[in-house]
Amino acid sequence: MPTQGATQIRATGLELSVRETEPACCVPAQGKETLLATEAEALALRFKALADPNRLRILSIVSSSENAETCVCDLAEPLNLGQPTVSHHLKIMVEAGLLNREKRGVWAYYSLVPGALGSLAATLIPKD
Amino acid sequence: MPTQGATQIRATGLELSVRETEPACCVPAQGKETLLATEAEALALRFKALADPNRLRILSIVSSSENAETCVCDLAEPLNLGQPTVSHHLKIMVEAGLLNREKRGVWAYYSLVPGALGSLAATLIPKD
DNA sequence: TCGAAACATCGATGTTCGTCGATATCTAGT
DNA sequence: ACTAGATATCGACGAACATCGATGTTTCGA
Structure with a gap:
């Protein structure tokens, strides 16, 4: 089971609720396709x-x-x-x-x- | 022991009478260093x-x-x-x-x- | 036709690897 | 200090791997 915190940030796509307090970790590759499995x-x-x-x-x-x-x-x-x-x-x-x-x-x-x-x-x- | 080395090992006292008829298999790399282990x-x-x-x-x-x-x-x-x-x-x-x-x-x-x-x-x- | 030689395949065995859950460690904020 | 979150480490388990001996297959020469 993955943890929740980062998942929500990812789901919304961008930095909405995150203010300057967070160094913006866990913002994954911008929708870009990685190597397919x-x-x-x-x-x-x-x-x-x-x-x-x-x-x-x-x-x-x-x-x-x-x-x-x-x-x-x-x-x-x-x-x-x-x-x-x-x-x-x-x-x-x-x-x-x-x-x-x-x-x-x-x-x-x-x-x-x-x-x-x-x-x-x-x-x-x-x-x- | 590069060029002829392996040949005599393989010979073991039997068939070293191979002349031009054989395509010379089993003659290993001539002294060329392979990758060390x-x-x-x-x-x-x-x-x-x-x-x-x-x-x-x-x-x-x-x-x-x-x-x-x-x-x-x-x-x-x-x-x-x-x-x-x-x-x-x-x-x-x-x-x-x-x-x-x-x-x-x-x-x-x-x-x-x-x-x-x-x-x-x-x-x-x-x-x- | 038989036997020998080179190579591939099979079955078994001990080791390494990828993965997970649980736990430890480390950091920031309360 | 205490708590929460991010990450590393540990122990275990099943799968994959490297290696070997035995055996099968193919080719050539006697």
């Missing part, structure tokens, strides 16, 4: 893909590899992780749209989705 | 602060507020969250270096740390 959820999904140390290192390895292509066996060893764990992390980043997966023969090659990290970064800078 | 952990901590829908909406509200300052009571209602939950999210983002907290009287005002989001975004762009 659905967009926030989608964005959070992509940041969640970056919110793990091992996934960041995977990205680092993939992006610095020779042809910008890496297979699972290249990752498990330097990260000290089991192969199923690496596959799991890769899947998360593929589903987040950060990595491409291409299967050639027995191997699966992973590469950065061009511009994916850039567009994510663009959502962070306030300028528009 | 400690840096990855620190970076992941900051991305973790962005990996929640409600925290992203809090950032959106804070950054679009009039004076770029918001108090807790401005956030609890539009997000449909309890006050303790909002305080908890704010604390996480303050500890991640994304938000400033300034207490004036009874209220606590939160604002963006200038450049914090920008520097985080900078870690995402491949940057050549």
Whole structure:
């Protein structure tokens, strides 16, 4: 249950009963739309893909590899992780749209989705 | 041990007779430093602060507020969250270096740390 | 056709996380 | 000092997560 005081001020929209005694806290964003819940959820999904140390290192390895292509066996060893764990992390980043997966023969090659990290970064800078 | 290092590890006395027939998989990054575990952990901590829908909406509200300052009571209602939950999210983002907290009287005002989001975004762009 | 290798998927487990209610702390005004 | 309001902290609970071992799937070579 929310408290009453601030709610009334908000409901009426402007500063009617509040005199100079109040420093006008709890006056929310002027009706402007904030991030919708659905967009926030989608964005959070992509940041969640970056919110793990091992996934960041995977990205680092993939992006610095020779042809910008890496297979699972290249990752498990330097990260000290089991192969199923690496596959799991890769899947998360593929589903987040950060990595491409291409299967050639027995191997699966992973590469950065061009511009994916850039567009994510663009959502962070306030300028528009 | 960069270039050939992992190859001999994988060999283990069996098949190192691979010639031009193989596309040379499992040849890891040639000596290129990947993200150290400690840096990855620190970076992941900051991305973790962005990996929640409600925290992203809090950032959106804070950054679009009039004076770029918001108090807790401005956030609890539009997000449909309890006050303790909002305080908890704010604390996480303050500890991640994304938000400033300034207490004036009874209220606590939160604002963006200038450049914090920008520097985080900078870690995402491949940057050549 | 069989077996080996690379990778994905499944099931389980211990940990972290988001949320809430209750409570503590801190401040301003009476 | 006392009270009321804003915020922080605490303890608990359910959901989500990272990791692992075991197993399934696919591909290639013998």
